[in-house]
Amino acid sequence: MTRHFLRDDDLTPDEQAEVLALAALVKAQPFAFRPLEGPRGVGVIFDKNSTRTRFSFEVGIAQLGGHAVVVDGRTTQLGREETLEDTGRVLSRFVDAVVWRTFGQDRLEALSSTATVPVVNALSDEFHPCQVLADLQTIIEQKGSPSGLKMTYLGDGANNMAHSLGLGGVTAGMHVTISAPEGFQPDPAIIADTERRAAETGGSVHLVTDPVEAVTGADVLVTDTWVSMGQEEDGRDRTAPFRPYQINDELLAHAADDAIVLHCLPAHRGDEITASVIDGPRSVVFDEAENRLHAQKALLIWLLEHQ
Numbered sequence: 001m002t003r004h005f006l007r008d009d010d011l012t013p014d015e016q017a018e019v020l021a022l023a024a025l026v027k028a029q030p031f032a033f034r035p036l037e038g039p040r041g042v043g044v045i046f047d048k049n050s051t052r053t054r055f056s057f058e059v060g061i062a063q064l065g066g067h068a069v070v071v072d073g074r075t076t077q078l079g080r081e082e083t084l085e086d087t088g089r090v091l092s093r094f095v096d097a098v099v100w101r102t103f104g105q106d107r108l109e110a111l112s113s114t115a116t117v118p119v120v121n122a123l124s125d126e127f128h129p130c131q132v133l134a135d136l137q138t139i140i141e142q143k144g145s146p147s148g149l150k151m152t153y154l155g156d157g158a159n160n161m162a163h164s165l166g167l168g169g170v171t172a173g174m175h176v177t178i179s180a181p182e183g184f185q186p187d188p189a190i191i192a193d194t195e196r197r198a199a200e201t202g203g204s205v206h207l208v209t210d211p212v213e214a215v216t217g218a219d220v221l222v223t224d225t226w227v228s229m230g231q232e233e234d235g236r237d238r239t240a241p242f243r244p245y246q247i248n249d250e251l252l253a254h255a256a257d258d259a260i261v262l263h264c265l266p267a268h269r270g271d272e273i274t275a276s277v278i279d280g281p282r283s284v285v286f287d288e289a290e291n292r293l294h295a296q297k298a299l300l301i302w303l304l305e306h307q
């Protein structure tokens with residue numbers, strides 16, 4: 001059966017560990033893996049802006065011996081209402097995998113329902129699982145095994161990063177705290193799934209509104225933009241409620257002495273994080289960005305081997 005990666009729990013804990021171990025090998029030997037030799041094609045479709053995801057997939061697919069067909073979704077027939085199900089069938093005749101950045105998770109589910117090649121979520125409104133594989137690779141590089149570490153995410157608890165850090169983090173056995181203001185809490189259904197996954201791994205997920213309490217003793221701090229793509233005109237105040245959740249030197253002082261700071265980027269210095277933190281000694285954000293390349297190559301290798 002074709003395996004897809006639409007959300008973080010599409011990999012079991014053991015499978016996630018396999019992909020992360022492979023990501024380290026791929027990083028050490030970037031040109032040693034050629035599963036797409038031919039070149040075989042991979043469709044990479046963007047319905048939203050991207051810098052890291054676009055470059056890392058296009059370069060990564062080339063390094064795997066393949067050819068990335070990178071397109072703006074609006075210029076395809078999807079922009080003229082061809083059905084997602086027909087698109088899944090058609091693309092499967094041309095390419096060996098489909099990577100798609102889009103809006104609702106339901107769109108990924110519809111396209112993957114007919115695809116006979118792996119479909120990878122390159123960010124949806126609900127999840128950003130490729131990012132969290134890179135985040136976990138970065139955590140492993142800095143701290144060794146992620147199992148048992150405390151990771152605190154601050155900011156918009158209802159966005160894709162909050163959901164994926166929770167689900168992907170507990171899959172790795174982490175204790176994840178999500179700290180968000182009232183009205184910006186995670187989707188309860190996703191938290192229920194996260195708790196179920198945590199029960200398998202010994203990890204945990206906690207919602208803690210007070211940011212100081214949330215970061216106390218944390219090994220890993222993470223934040224993200226307060227305004228995700230598609231939310232620019234949603235009419236909500238996305239500044240004032242989030243101010244207490246900014247990662248700054250004062251808040252960082254409550255974390256563990258050797259805490260590291262992650263941000264998926266793009267960052268807004270002075271909003272969700274200060275320049276002194278993101279450009280300071282605890283920040284690993286550019287290693288994290290680089291690891292998108294290695295983690296996604298590992299994911300593609302793994303998915304192509306497990307069809």
Ligand code: CP
Pocket residue numbers: 049050051052053054123131264265266
């Ligand atoms: N972090 C991330 O996904 O970046 P892009 O939006 O630039 O792809």
Ligand code: NVA
Pocket residue numbers: 123128159160161224225227228229264265266
């Ligand atoms: N939450 C952000 C992540 C960007 C990589 C967004 O969806 O815009």
